[in-house]
Amino acid sequence: MGVPDAGGRFGEFGGQYLPESLVPACQELEAAFTLAWADPVFLDEYRTILRDYAGRPTPVTECHNLSQRLGVRVLLKREDLTHTGSHKINNVIGQALLTRRMGKRLVVAETGAGQHGVATATACALFGLDCVVYMGEVDVERQALNVFRMKLLGAEVRPVASGSRTLKDAINEAMRHWVAAVETTHYCLGSVMGPHPYPWMVRELQRVVGDEARDQARSILAGGDPDYVVACVGGGSNAAGTFAGFVDTEARLVGVEPAGGAAISNGIPGVVHGSKSFLLQDEHGQVLEAHSISAGLDYPGVGPEHAHLASLGRARYVPAGDAEVLEALQLLSRTEGIIPALEPAHALAWIVRAAGTPELPEGSTVLMTLSGRGDKDAQQVMELLG
């Protein structure tokens, strides 16, 4: 998982399909990130904040009870233990530092489950930046707690009533906001999607997850690597960060998409939100609505580097359905005392389903990124379980 080509492409995917008004800002961002990412002062500040404020490194937990039950050895990379409760903080700390470095004071972001919105609002509070977060009306309703958290942190949350009223439409509205304010405002995109340089930049800002996990797994596995590395994929940022640490190992990489928004499993190449990737769309090119229990994965596209990894065969992408996700969430809660968010419960659902089959043979070692904690979903899960 190297640097994309000069056109911002991973193989045939990626690129910069942007209105002219946003092209200079993306070029400025690419230049700023390229310099910052090679600047020891920037890197030191980024890593110091991740350590002292966000709580890195996060541990890898071996799940003895679950492993015994499934017949495969399960290790969890615990992004749920970061400040704000998900991997999203890694990305926003980096982008907030960049915002300041570019001399901008305003930040706009989209959010699905609200985890990226909360993380962005948190970083903006820390750095004294003004923050506007767009969130689909459906998600505002099912993630009311995160809406309140964002407001507590000083962000303005704007509900989006257009289209499917979920993450896709929140991104549309954030882009429209950005076009009108681009000279003063940074768009803090929350996943490895959008126009170049975002897919590359966000993956680099998330690779700390995979880099830490590889070293931690080696100390648990006597120098070896896991046989399988698994993460959930909506846009795909926690998976990209995780895979970045293992792409050069022998580990098999598995991304788990929601069955109702499985862009790689069920989509075809298309262009939306600035890049070319797999996309759920109809015969005319209209983007279809995703349908998932998980607001964070409820998206009809996927990051372009995942499309590339799938095309190369380096990573495999599989769907998980809502019912098995709810089962997996309860299983981890009861066996290990860890309540996962609905998003990583997708990754776990695949492990539960595949364990002991040729897909994930008995005795295998599997590392899964637990991208976020389940507190935000407690209300929704309570209602779903009746």
Added chain:
Amino acid sequence: MVPLEATLRQRRQAGRKLLVPYVTGGLGGDWLDVVRAYADAGADAVEIGLAFSDPVMDGPTIQAASQRALDQGATPAGVVAALGGADVDVPLVVMTYYNIVFRSGHRRFAAMLIDNGIGGAIVPDLPLEELDDWAGAAGASGVETVLLASPVTPDDRLARLVERSHGFVYGVGLMGVTGERDRVAESTAVLAKRLKAATDKPVIIGFGVSTPAHAAEVASEADGVIVASALMRKRLDGAGPTELAAVVAGLRAALDRV
């Protein structure tokens, strides 16, 4: 087919300011009559939107028009085929987002336009960096691809952009999405002057051109204007071809006084 750039140059040469009104294709059963009414009321070209599910450069009015057209069953191929039978004597140019073109296939989309008498295409999310594949197919078929210039486009980029724009150069008059505004943005005249200094291709400005007075103000620097949201707001409120033609005639009269 009526060629886009040649026609616009000819009309400009004759001392006329250029008027390009917009309609969302497939919005209402009589939308093709709207195209004809625009032409009869003094349009120099007509822009037809091929609705897309996720129009990120459009404000609330065009978003609503696009969604309603889609709800009414509009498809890119259906709208283009209908235009093939429009029988109007002004050039037609379609506006759509790149996924519609990409899904159709570059050569197939270009051929579909030409076969139906449409000589121009505007694809607002296809910047210079991504233009080559489509431009190759469009050029080979004879479709003129109109590029958009923005107030934040730097001078060196503007020079490359006007070079590769065909039909006319579309000046995005303000930083923001489509939609009506109370007054013409200050960035509009600045961009119009920069474009006029950079090219002899027709320079037509859109975004926020909402009234006859706006049109006249903008056309004092530019070769013409594109008006979309002001017309589509009325369309969404139920206006038919006659009422919309009256709006276009009002814009025409204001431009003729510039």
